[in-house]
Amino acid sequence: MYSWRPNLIIGFHSCDEKVRDDVLNGKASLVSFHRNYHWLGDGLYFWEYNLKRADEYAKEDSKRKNSFIKKPSVLGAIIQLGRCLDLSDSTNIDILKIHYEKLIKDPIEKFHFEELTNKPVEAGGEPVLKFRDCFIFNSIHKSMKELECGEFDTIRAPYLEGKPIYPGTEIREKNHIQICVRNINSIKGYFLPLLADPKHPIH
Secondary structure, eight states: OOOEEEEEEEEEEEEEEEHHHHHHSSOOOOOOOOTTTTTOOSSSSEETTTTTHHHHHHHHHHSSSOOSOOEEEEEEEEEEEEEEEETTTTTHHHHHHHHHHHTTSHHHHHHHHHHOOOOSSSTOOOOEEHHHHHHHHHHHHHHHHHHHHHOSEEEEEEEEOOBBBTOOOBBBBOEEEEEEOOOGGGGEEOOOOOOTTTSSSOO
């Protein structure tokens, strides 16, 4: 009943500089690639209001082997969440739990799910390759499509990442909110992010 989010938000997409410029100049559109390790399933990913983390990630990713990012950059977007699976909302967390319980009752689905694990890119690192989570979210959307009950436009989720900023806390260095856009029409426009002018502080 309350899954519709009519407000507009700002999201930042980590990408290559050429992709940023081509999208801004109308020469290309962002394309949702299927990656079976993406945390929230298939879709376009944005950092909600977090330009700094988007810039950091673009630089981090550019150093990885076979990265699509050669010249790290960030593209800004105006997004209407629309029908949103917001995981800061207890009702939507219940949807995940119910779907999981239903999924493991199906022998085939249960087998595929249990074969998957979330893994780190490097030994000893955080499990950032979310094979298991990706399977769950894509399974939810597949079920909704089959039932013709309307799919989610977006997914919004808090993400705890990095080292705790002090002992005994869950506040971490790279905490952020991630947006996964499944319905491309949820994106209302793109822009080039600007750095703040230090002569004119923002309150």
